Amino acid sequence: MADPKTRIRELTDILNKHNYRYYVLDEPEVADAEYDALMRELIALEERHPELVAADSPTQRIGSPPAGGFQPYKHLAKMYSLADAFDFTELEEFFDRVERALPGRPVAYVCELKVDGAALSVTYRNGVFERGVTRGDGETGEDITGNIKTIRSVPLKLNAGDPPVVVEIRGEAFLSKDQFARINRERGEMEQPLFANPRNATAGTLRQLDPKITAARELDAIFYAVGYAEGLDLESQSGVLTWLKSAGLKVMEQARRVESGAAAITFIKEWEGKRASLPYEIDGIVIKVDSLGHQAELGYTSKAPRWAIAYKYPAEQQTTRVIDIIVSVGRTGALTPTAVMEPVKIAGSTVSRATLHNEDEIRRKDIRIGDYVVVQKAGDVIPEIVAPIVSRRDGTERQFVMPDKCVVCGSAVVRPEGEAVARCTNIACPAQALMRIGHFASRGAMDIDGLGEVVARELYELGLVKDVSDIYYLNRDDLLRIGHFQDRAAANLERGIEASKTRPLSRLLFGLGIRHVGSHVADVLTRSYSSLDELAAAGEADLTGINEVGPQIADSVAAFFRQEENKRVIERLRAAGVNMTAERVQVEQTLSGKTFVLTGSLVTKTREEAAAAIERLGGRVSSSVSAKTDYVVAGESPGSKLAKAEALGVPVIREAELRALIGE
Numbered sequence: 001m002a003d004p005k006t007r008i009r010e011l012t013d014i015l016n017k018h019n020y021r022y023y024v025l026d027e028p029e030v031a032d033a034e035y036d037a038l039m040r041e042l043i044a045l046e047e048r049h050p051e052l053v054a055a056d057s058p059t060q061r062i063g064s065p066p067a068g069g070f071q072p073y074k075h076l077a078k079m080y081s082l083a084d085a086f087d088f089t090e091l092e093e094f095f096d097r098v099e100r101a102l103p104g105r106p107v108a109y110v111c112e113l114k115v116d117g118a119a120l121s122v123t124y125r126n127g128v129f130e131r132g133v134t135r136g137d138g139e140t141g142e143d144i145t146g147n148i149k150t151i152r153s154v155p156l157k158l159n160a161g162d163p164p165v166v167v168e169i170r171g172e173a174f175l176s177k178d179q180f181a182r183i184n185r186e187r188g189e190m191e192q193p194l195f196a197n198p199r200n201a202t203a204g205t206l207r208q209l210d211p212k213i214t215a216a217r218e219l220d221a222i223f224y225a226v227g228y229a230e231g232l233d234l235e236s237q238s239g240v241l242t243w244l245k246s247a248g249l250k251v252m253e254q255a256r257r258v259e260s261g262a263a264a265i266t267f268i269k270e271w272e273g274k275r276a277s278l279p280y281e282i283d284g285i286v287i288k289v290d291s292l293g294h295q296a297e298l299g300y301t302s303k304a305p306r307w308a309i310a311y312k313y314p315a316e317q318q319t320t321r322v323i324d325i326i327v328s329v330g331r332t333g334a335l336t337p338t339a340v341m342e343p344v345k346i347a348g349s350t351v352s353r354a355t356l357h358n359e360d361e362i363r364r365k366d367i368r369i370g371d372y373v374v375v376q377k378a379g380d381v382i383p384e385i386v387a388p389i390v391s392r393r394d395g396t397e398r399q400f401v402m403p404d405k406c407v408v409c410g411s412a413v414v415r416p417e418g419e420a421v422a423r424c425t426n427i428a429c430p431a432q433a434l435m436r437i438g439h440f441a442s443r444g445a446m447d448i449d450g451l452g453e454v455v456a457r458e459l460y461e462l463g464l465v466k467d468v469s470d471i472y473y474l475n476r477d478d479l480l481r482i483g484h485f486q487d488r489a490a491a492n493l494e495r496g497i498e499a500s501k502t503r504p505l506s507r508l509l510f511g512l513g514i515r516h517v518g519s520h521v522a523d524v525l526t527r528s529y530s531s532l533d534e535l536a537a538a539g540e541a542d543l544t545g546i547n548e549v550g551p552q553i554a555d556s557v558a559a560f561f562r563q564e565e566n567k568r569v570i571e572r573l574r575a576a577g578v579n580m581t582a583e584r585v586q587v588e589q590t591l592s593g594k595t596f597v598l599t600g601s602l603v604t605k606t607r608e609e610a611a612a613a614i615e616r617l618g619g620r621v622s623s624s625v626s627a628k629t630d631y632v633v634a635g636e637s638p639g640s641k642l643a644k645a646e647a648l649g650v651p652v653i654r655e656a657e658l659r660a661l662i663g664e
């Protein structure tokens, strides 16, 4: 057996290599289980010999929040922005300027995709990752090292035999379309304001103080420039990309060197059609003069290089008119304003509503009732109002005012200092109570067959169900008071209620509607606590110890279980026989090591249910297709993932085959 020092070095190198193959090349060589076993071995050795932990150890990716916030860092060389071109005329002007400045010499260009994320600079000293910094004002950025380390495709050590003494590498941090959609889905579940687009989400994620939260958001990064280097000699932008790639950094594989401006325009046209199939958003194409010698001759303006330009694709936008701004009350009492618009078609579907998130958002964008507005589908899915068209105002537009009384129960609405969300103060607000009951009974939660929105409303209005525990104390006579209910419907609902008593603990937890506890967080919590009582007894400190659980969730969970009213509801649920423990039954791990991607809607279950079934058998569900995906499950109207699977030769199965795999 090797001595611990040698073995730790060996494991660090092996794991970094696998990490690189997985996250940068997307060509893993080992199964997840093997990787996990090596990782466990390294963790155990490092625990016993903390003095031997290497700076590039894969265990060091998730650290603690920086005390006192992010520190300023002055870039060794300025981080420039790019001049934009919005049409081919502007682009031709750029080529003319460049070629006039380099008379008689042929000029080649490099075309790169312009990923829509946030600019990033990473420093390596003697090949070892030292620092990650935001762009800031171009001169000075913020040191976000802890967050950058969580990005698995950023190597902790360069793969260069003779690395430069210092090198500052520039690139873009970004979120894939799938990650972006997932983050917004989870935020929606937790009634947090949604991110308008992947760029905002990326910028917000980079500036998260807690690296645990950043890690859970699964950022990625690609690199396209060397900003500053000591001990590195390169001659062209294409050479820069080749060097970056050989050093182990992720680069844009689609980049292409072209011999003329006309060929660059062909590249732009080609990608305009193909960009929807990319797993991340791009907002244009960056064109750079290839020769670094030419670049030096052309130089910079105060803001941007004269040797590069960003051609921006037109966004999928439309104009329409805001007819009204309505307010709805959510399960936690949050009042959410929504714009009701004259219907317009954007990217193939009709849009007539857009969430405005909160009052500040409306003020910031200055959207008024009656305004003509520009609407777009952010991340291709969620309609978003970009801005009002102020020039089309005629004076009849009205400012939106957040009501100071709840639109449902008339109670006072408050908006606590420093918070963006206004809430109804009445915990007994019918809107909230009703939403809570509906949520509790919904498919992703306790899945009570026969208890839909309409029935929930009637039970509530008849005074039969005031809180979720009352559901379990309904008798046949109560049920027969529901409008159209006869014996059969009543018996059906009774069965549904009875069946819900044995739902897994995570469903109950999600169903209780604790703020910030969506279905994913509920799963995370039930993996750490085996009963509701154990969870209720855990304090904030205990809870924040769990991966993916930050102070906000911990506070909310602890506060929930301290409330007398909630304790009473839980006791009544218990007395009725509702399951409050996590089953720890040994299920044979038949799908161990297999990665699935789900696309389209399934008939016999929700995507969440399918994912849970796969995970119970040891499989993994990923949001994006890659060469390492074992199966893509295609439901009704599958998305772009199906095309990607076919392109990569990943096996595609239908729902029936999935059901066979999960033993149904």
Ligand code: IVH
Binding pocket: 079, 080, 081, 082, 112, 113, 114, 115, 116, 117, 118, 119, 120, 171, 172, 224, 225, 286, 305, 308, 310
């Ligand atoms: S080059 C001195 N290349 O676009 C050159 N930028 O609008 C500076 N971006 O701040 C940037 N993809 O955040 C360059 N292939 C690419 C890019 C790219 C995305 C971003 C970058 C920059 C912004 C300018």
